[in-house]
Amino acid sequence: MPFKAMNDSMTSPALTEALGTSDAFLSFQETLSRAATVERPILIIGERGTGKELAASRLHYLSARWQKPMITVNCASLTESLLESELFGHEAGAFTGATGRRTGRFEQADGGTLFLDEIGAMPLRMQEAILRVVEYGTMQRVGGSRPVQIDVRIIAATNADLPAMAAQGTFKPDLLDRLSFEVLTLPPLRERGEDIQLLAERFAASMCVELGLSGMPELSDKFIAALHRHPWPGNIRELKNTVERAVFRQGTQLSDLPLSPFASPWAQPAERTSAPAGVSRAHDSPAPVPSESRQATLSQPLHQAVEAVEVRYLAEAMRRAKHNQRQAAALLGLRYHQFRGLYRKHKQAIEGPDNT
Structure with missing residues (x-):
């Protein structure tokens, strides 16, 4: 039944990883939910391990195409020749070994969604073919002579800087325009501080079930502190692997965060605990209190200190961008509407009371 199919997909292990309570996560999910209902191409941007395929799945299952x-x-x-055949299919005799007609991924996705992951790696000639499909809703099989009408919604994802690639001539600007009706930028895990422990507990519990361990996993204060100290360059994928490794090694009582699976068990203690100057390791004792020159003065409440930093950054970005707000937003790594919201919040502090 259609409802059962949707329900099974929405509760799959991959989709249940879309958990979080942080502002960054909730804001992203709100934008995703709105974008899902619009029959337009969507571009997903995100670092490795942030869950781009998961976001694409949610876009599909929240859309009218979910069945x-x-x-x-x-x-x-895939190589260029294989990618062309994979996407568009081929007719019998199109090339050596093509003994019969083969439908490509576009035809297989007819009426539904085609997710093009790592689209920044697509060759220019294939980009031109994709653009034709987006604009006219038709494609042609390799070796074919007649166009095939299709109805497919394209969702693309990448961690590459597509606007920079378009400026360099390695990505077609017209295709970028067509794909970016809405651009969804996945927040990295380091910007989702409140979600790290929540996700870790979910991954630990799931691993305990997989290993047949009784009882719920318990994360020690030391373990939780190590979770929050680590920058997680591999994002959710790295967190999941690390927590599952911890359960495998330690059972339900998690005290040490095993960040690297490559640490030699035969290393001397001094070699295991040594680290470059200034670099702490998650399984060592907490880092020493910094010197007085590096400590926060605590002369004002935290929210006031944060606001002061925001004002300085906004003012400096506006100065460097010669008061062009879009350029200032780019300098700060913000989307334009995010910059506008911060600027309105601090406008009086930046421009002075006479310029409100």
Whole structure:
């Protein structure tokens, strides 16, 4: 039944990882939910391990196309010739070994969604073919002579800087325009501080069930502190692997965060605990209190200190951008509407009381 199919998909292990209570996560999910209902291409931007394929799945299952197929193609994993045949299919005799007609991913996704992962790795000639599909809703099989009408919503994802690639001539600006009706930027885990422990507890509990361990996992204060100290360059994927490794090694009582699986068990103690000057390791004792010159003065409440930093950054970005707000937003790594919201909040402090 359609409802059962949707329900099974929405409760799959991958989709249940879309958990969080942080402002960054909730803001992203709100934008995603609105974008899901609009029949337009969507571009997902995010670092490795942030869950781009998961976000694409949610876009599909929250859309009116949820009963139709969602087909995924990793554009970085195929050569240009293989990618063309994979996407568009081929007719019999199109090339050596093509003994019969083969439908491609576009036709397989007809009525549903085609997810193009790592689209920044797609060759220019293939980008031109994708643009034609987006603009006219037709495609042509390799070796074919007649156009095939299709109805597919394209969701693309990348961690590459597509605007910079377009400026350099390695990505078609017209395709970028068509794909970016809405751009969803996944927040990295380091910007979702409140969610780290929540996700870690979920991953630990799931691993305990998989290993047949009785009882719920317990995360020690030391373990939780190490979770929050680590920058998580691999984002959710790295967190999941690390927590599952901890449960595998320690059972339900988690005290040490095993960040690297490559640490030699035969290393001497001095080698295991040594680290470059100024670099702390998650399984060592807490880092010493910094010297007085590096400590926060605590002369004002935290929220006032944060506001003062925001004002300085906004003012400096506006100065460097010669008061062009879009350029200032880019300098700060913010989207334009995010910059506008912060600027309105601090406008009087930046411009002075006479310029409100």
